[in-house]
Amino acid sequence: MDTTQSQHTNRQYEEDLRELRAGLIKMGGLVESQIAEAVGALVHRDSEKAREIIAGDAEVNRMDVECDQRCLNLLALHQPAAGDLRFITTGLKITTDLERIGDNAVNICERALELNLEPQLKPYIDIPRMAEVAQSMVKDSIDAFMRDDTELAQEVIDRDDVVDDLQHQIYRELLSYMAEDPRTIGCATRILFVSKYLERIADHATNIAEMVVFMVKGKNIKHMDKSKRQR
Amino acid sequence: MPDKLVTKNLSAFFGKVRGIRAIDLNFPANLVTAIIGPSGCGKSTLVRCLNRMHEVVPGAHAEGQVLLDGEDIYAPGVDAVQVRRRIGMVFQKPTPFPSMSIEENVAAGLKLNGVGLKASERDEIVERSLRQAALWEEVKDRLRKPGNSLSGGQQQRLCVARALAVKPEVLLMDEPCSALDPISTARIEELLLELKADYTIIIVTHNMQQAARTADYTAFMYTGDLIEFGETRQIFTNPARRETEDYITGRFG
Amino acid sequence: MSGAVAAYQYRKLKSNVMMGVTVAATVVTLVPLFLVLGYLLFKGASSLNLNFFIHLPRPVGESGGGMGNAILGTLQIVGIAGLVGVPIGIGAGLYLAEHRRTALANAVRFAADVMMGVPSIVVGIFAYAVVVRPMGGFSALAGAVALAVIMVPLVTRTTEEMILLVPHELREASLALGIPRWRTSLSVIVRTALAGIATGVILAFARVAGETAPLLFTAFANRYWSTSLRQPIATLTVQVYTYAISPFQDWQRQAWAGALVLTGLVLALELGVRWVTGGAAKTAR
Numbered sequence: 001m002d003t004t005q006s007q008h009t010n011r012q013y014e015e016d017l018r019e020l021r022a023g024l025i026k027m028g029g030l031v032e033s034q035i036a037e038a039v040g041a042l043v044h045r046d047s048e049k050a051r052e053i054i055a056g057d058a059e060v061n062r063m064d065v066e067c068d069q070r071c072l073n074l075l076a077l078h079q080p081a082a083g084d085l086r087f088i089t090t091g092l093k094i095t096t097d098l099e100r101i102g103d104n105a106v107n108i109c110e111r112a113l114e115l116n117l118e119p120q121l122k123p124y125i126d127i128p129r130m131a132e133v134a135q136s137m138v139k140d141s142i143d144a145f146m147r148d149d150t151e152l153a154q155e156v157i158d159r160d161d162v163v164d165d166l167q168h169q170i171y172r173e174l175l176s177y178m179a180e181d182p183r184t185i186g187c188a189t190r191i192l193f194v195s196k197y198l199e200r201i202a203d204h205a206t207n208i209a210e211m212v213v214f215m216v217k218g219k220n221i222k223h224m225d226k227s228k229r230q231r
Numbered sequence: 232m233p234d235k236l237v238t239k240n241l242s243a244f245f246g247k248v249r250g251i252r253a254i255d256l257n258f259p260a261n262l263v264t265a266i267i268g269p270s271g272c273g274k275s276t277l278v279r280c281l282n283r284m285h286e287v288v289p290g291a292h293a294e295g296q297v298l299l300d301g302e303d304i305y306a307p308g309v310d311a312v313q314v315r316r317r318i319g320m321v322f323q324k325p326t327p328f329p330s331m332s333i334e335e336n337v338a339a340g341l342k343l344n345g346v347g348l349k350a351s352e353r354d355e356i357v358e359r360s361l362r363q364a365a366l367w368e369e370v371k372d373r374l375r376k377p378g379n380s381l382s383g384g385q386q387q388r389l390c391v392a393r394a395l396a397v398k399p400e401v402l403l404m405d406e407p408c409s410a411l412d413p414i415s416t417a418r419i420e421e422l423l424l425e426l427k428a429d430y431t432i433i434i435v436t437h438n439m440q441q442a443a444r445t446a447d448y449t450a451f452m453y454t455g456d457l458i459e460f461g462e463t464r465q466i467f468t469n470p471a472r473r474e475t476e477d478y479i480t481g482r483f484g
Numbered sequence: 485m486s487g488a489v490a491a492y493q494y495r496k497l498k499s500n501v502m503m504g505v506t507v508a509a510t511v512v513t514l515v516p517l518f519l520v521l522g523y524l525l526f527k528g529a530s531s532l533n534l535n536f537f538i539h540l541p542r543p544v545g546e547s548g549g550g551m552g553n554a555i556l557g558t559l560q561i562v563g564i565a566g567l568v569g570v571p572i573g574i575g576a577g578l579y580l581a582e583h584r585r586t587a588l589a590n591a592v593r594f595a596a597d598v599m600m601g602v603p604s605i606v607v608g609i610f611a612y613a614v615v616v617r618p619m620g621g622f623s624a625l626a627g628a629v630a631l632a633v634i635m636v637p638l639v640t641r642t643t644e645e646m647i648l649l650v651p652h653e654l655r656e657a658s659l660a661l662g663i664p665r666w667r668t669s670l671s672v673i674v675r676t677a678l679a680g681i682a683t684g685v686i687l688a689f690a691r692v693a694g695e696t697a698p699l700l701f702t703a704f705a706n707r708y709w710s711t712s713l714r715q716p717i718a719t720l721t722v723q724v725y726t727y728a729i730s731p732f733q734d735w736q737r738q739a740w741a742g743a744l745v746l747t748g749l750v751l752a753l754e755l756g757v758r759w760v761t762g763g764a765a766k767t768a769r
Binding site: 013 | 440470
């Protein structure tokens with residue numbers, strides 16, 4: 001929404017919309033840090049931290065429910081239309097994606113806890129790299145939402161390919177490990193799962209970015225392949 | 232979808248004061264078009280130009296063209312009375328003729344136009360019109376009772392039946408539900424869905440949600456100008472003009 | 485709290501006092517009405533019999549006789565005045581209501597208002613100059629003309645007021661049906677205002693039925709039955725006047741009876757108004 005736009009005559013409405021927006025941004029920030037810490041817990045083999053993150057998911061879930069309720073109230077009480085309507089329906093979807101991202105961070109921590117019980121298989125190189133991209137995607141998609149920035153959103157969508165490529169790379173590498181030495185299968189599959197979770201996180205960030213484009217432009221670009229999407 | 236009614240460069244004046252300015256609007260046939268906008272934006276004035284009711288006000292006149300099936304109703308030599316038989320109107324305040332019974336009211340448009348009707352023909356037309364207005368079941372046993380023995384919502388449907396009895400091609404409705412309670416309003420809105428099969432309907436409303444509920448196309452007006460016109464669902468999800476967006480989202484500045 | 489109670493008592497007292505004052509005023513207003521009616525009944529009822537209504541006056545000194553011709557005369561003159569005055573009045577009233585601000589409308593409205601204030605004796609003199617002199621004598625026609633001149637402004641103004649009371653939305657609704665302007669005026673507007681217009685007409689009749697002064701110089705009087713327009717004619721009001729100031733007791737007695745009949749006629753017309761508007765109140769809710 002253009003910040004130079006005039007205010008709603010109904011002040012309660014204006015206030016409620018602002019609260020929703022703030023809530024979503026806060027949830028995005030929390031989820032971002034969950035990812036960073038989860039990967040940190042994995043790479044530094046910090047089980048304590050992993051358990052903290054898992055507990056922290058409760059807050060993410062709480063915020064999810066709260067944002068859902070806010071959106072529902074807005075729809076029921078204010079009959080939103082046009083830009084406001086797109087914003088609120090975007091909000092409903094974003095909160096779901098963010099919550100899923102939070103769950104994926106928890107999954108990473110759970111695998112970390114299991115991996116920490118066994119010696120490290122190999123130094124983590126690609127995982128952190130993948131995590132960095134995924135994390136930046138989440139951060140940028142939230143930023144794009146905050147600033148109605150469709151260009152940034154488009155960039156996030158494009159970056160998903162990088163994550164997918166990294167994931168394939170990790171998969172091949174781990175396959176070769178497992179083929180060579182079947183005793184590594186336990187660890188390797190767990191690391192594989194982690195890469196999958198990170199790929200999922202990136203997908204959710206992509207969803208958020210697509211919703212931002214819809215919110216700003218009124219065009220639904222979900223599920224469109226690259227050639228059909230226009231900037 | 233062909234256009235039933237088209238305005239070209241239509242302006243309307245009250246004496247020297249301009250009410251609406253150079254309106255170009257196409258009303259598609261057999262669909263409901265809503266005209267929305269804040270008070271004083273000219274929506275009622277516009278609609279009253281469509282059946283030449285605007286000029287009934289002393290000192291008022293219109294310029295430009297209004298084409299009904301391609302023919303200009305403002306062309307010199309065109310009889311305004313004939314135009315009004317093809318383009319009917321229902322007003323904000325239900326106005327059954329108080330000196331007449333329900334069936335006399337419905338038949339008034341025909342009887343007072345000198346259309347000679349046998350009693351059986353008249354009864355048939357009265358029944359058909361009342362059915363179209365979804366009022367038949369409620370009044371069929373008291374057709375002789377006076378027109379204003381009905382409730383507000385029923386009176387308005389009686390006015391609709393009266394307008395339909397003349398068999399117009401277009402039905403104009405100027406805030407028809409403003410004076411009615413929600414249930415009566417819902418009944419009339421339901422009516423619009425049924426009527427559009429046979430008529431082209433143009434409804435002026437200050438209730439945006441009513442336009443969203445009932446209209447296929449919506450026009451937004453502001454201080455005498457036409458700001459935007461398009462499919463209702465597009466106007467309400469992604470309007471093209473900032474003024475439209477502001478009005479629809481409640482940013483009345 | 486007792487302050488509030490005291491204030492209440494004071495208000496109540498004030499209310500009762502005002503109520504008492506208004507009731508007293510009402511009673512004071514009604515007293516003359518009942519006194520007059522009562523006295524009329526007392527003095528006149530005994531003289532009312534069939535003879536009164538069907539007999540001609542007897543020569544001076546003879547008892548008996550009635551005012552039959554005067555009653556008939558009043559009915560005739562008032563009837564003819566109405567025949568002429570009512571359509572003109574309604575037509576003018578309709579015109580004034582439809583064309584509110586034209587120069588002609590303003591002139592007509594002003595003229596009507598002035599006419600309503602002109603004393604009826606002046607109208608009589610006017611009719612004398614315009615009808616009696618050229619015709620060479622008194623006549624029922626002259627009387628009818630005088631009464632018509634009094635009726636027209638009354639009917640015009642009440643018709644205009646009644647038509648203006650019809651909501652303009654009704655006119656719009658009618659025009660929007662494609663009903664032409666003239667038909668709208670007649671069949672919708674006038675029809676809706678009909679009860680009110682009828683009231684105005686009846687009241688005008690009641691007014692002129694009681695006029696005496698203009699008839700003195702126009703219809704004058706007649707001792708016999710008459711249906712001719714060119715002859716003078718007896719009217720109830722003039723007859724009552726003539727008999728009342730006479731020195732003959734018999735005639736005075738009959739004057740009371742005549743006054744009672746006149747009052748009864750006006751009362752009947754007023755009741756007619758109630759009946760008409762009662763019906764109207766049911767249709768025009």
